[in-house]
Amino acid sequence: MSVNTASQVALRILQVTDSHLYASQQGQLLGVNTQDSLKAVLVAFSQLQQEVDLMLVTGDISQDGSPESYQRFVDCTASFKMPQRWIAGNHDEYLLMQQLYKNNPCLNKAFVAHDWQVLMLNSNVPGKVYGELTDEELSYLKQQLDNPTAKYTMICLHHHTLSVGCVWLDNIGLRNADKFNQLIDQYDQVKLVLCGHIHQEFDRQDYHARYLGSPSTCVQFARQSSEFKLDNLAPGFRLINLMKNGDIVTSVHRAEQFNFQIDENASGY
Numbered sequence: 001m002s003v004n005t006a007s008q009v010a011l012r013i014l015q016v017t018d019s020h021l022y023a024s025q026q027g028q029l030l031g032v033n034t035q036d037s038l039k040a041v042l043v044a045f046s047q048l049q050q051e052v053d054l055m056l057v058t059g060d061i062s063q064d065g066s067p068e069s070y071q072r073f074v075d076c077t078a079s080f081k082m083p084q085r086w087i088a089g090n091h092d093e094y095l096l097m098q099q100l101y102k103n104n105p106c107l108n109k110a111f112v113a114h115d116w117q118v119l120m121l122n123s124n125v126p127g128k129v130y131g132e133l134t135d136e137e138l139s140y141l142k143q144q145l146d147n148p149t150a151k152y153t154m155i156c157l158h159h160h161t162l163s164v165g166c167v168w169l170d171n172i173g174l175r176n177a178d179k180f181n182q183l184i185d186q187y188d189q190v191k192l193v194l195c196g197h198i199h200q201e202f203d204r205q206d207y208h209a210r211y212l213g214s215p216s217t218c219v220q221f222a223r224q225s226s227e228f229k230l231d232n233l234a235p236g237f238r239l240i241n242l243m244k245n246g247d248i249v250t251s252v253h254r255a256e257q258f259n260f261q262i263d264e265n266a267s268g269y
């Protein structure tokens with residue numbers, strides 16, 4: 001068994017996803033105040049006393065697409081000094097995000113840390129719940145993979161690209177996932193595909209890439225459910241260490257101290 005030491009880590013990441021914030025700080029999703037749950041998740045992260053280099057925010061920052069909801073995310077995370085990188089989810093207003101944060105590196109599409117290249121793809125389709133990578137986005141991906149700036153690649157996008165075993169969710173994943181998966185299968189350097197959207201823990205190895213998904217910072221979806229169903233697991237986050245040798249060390253954590261009562265009869269939102 002290999003032992004990973006700090007000196008072997010290329011990048012330490014905190015993944016925060018699907019916060020679904022509202023303009024109002026009273027905003028609730030299916031009985032959960034989404035600002036309170038995000039704050040509880042951030043407290044749970046702080047209690048671990050783990051240093052990270054980056055906060056990676058994999059979409060659905062906002063539930064209502066309001067400028068105030070993005071400012072709310074900025075305010076909630078202001079005490080954390082690590083850089084942030086964001087992608088848009090289906091509930092986000094991507095154009096608004098680009099306007100609001102046009103001079104902010106949080107929307108940068110690519111960066112390198114030691115031997116890892118990280119690519120941030122936009123799968124948002126305005127007005128739709130499902131995701132899609134435009135031809136332009138797929139060409140960008142291919143161009144980056146043809147001209148790698150580091151030995152290993154991690155790709156982040158909001159929508160999931162493999163079945164997660166929930167029929168209703170798989171119907172609203174990445175619509176052109178086949179194209180995406182066929183493309184990345186040709187590039188051995190792709191070691192990790194990270195998504196949001198699925199509000200549950202997910203971890204699968206497929207060919208050379210590992211596919212990870214994470215709990216939402218608000219409500220959780222029940223695993224292996226064919227229809228929309230909530231789980232009463234606590235909100236959470238994922239830690240990911242990208243190792244210099246290409247390994248990935250990751251763990252999921254939850255804000256177990258957070259008191260909440262989900263609307264168990266909810267059949268959707």
Ligand SMILES: Nc1ncnc2c1ncn2[C@@H]1O[C@@H]2COP(=O)(O)O[C@H]2[C@H]1O
Pocket residue numbers: 018060090091129168172197228267268269
């Ligand atoms: N009952 C349902 N059946 C299918 N989709 C739903 C249902 N309820 C909500 N949704 C959508 O499914 C999405 C899953 O994650 P989102 O948070 O993006 O937003 C959710 C809603 O837009």
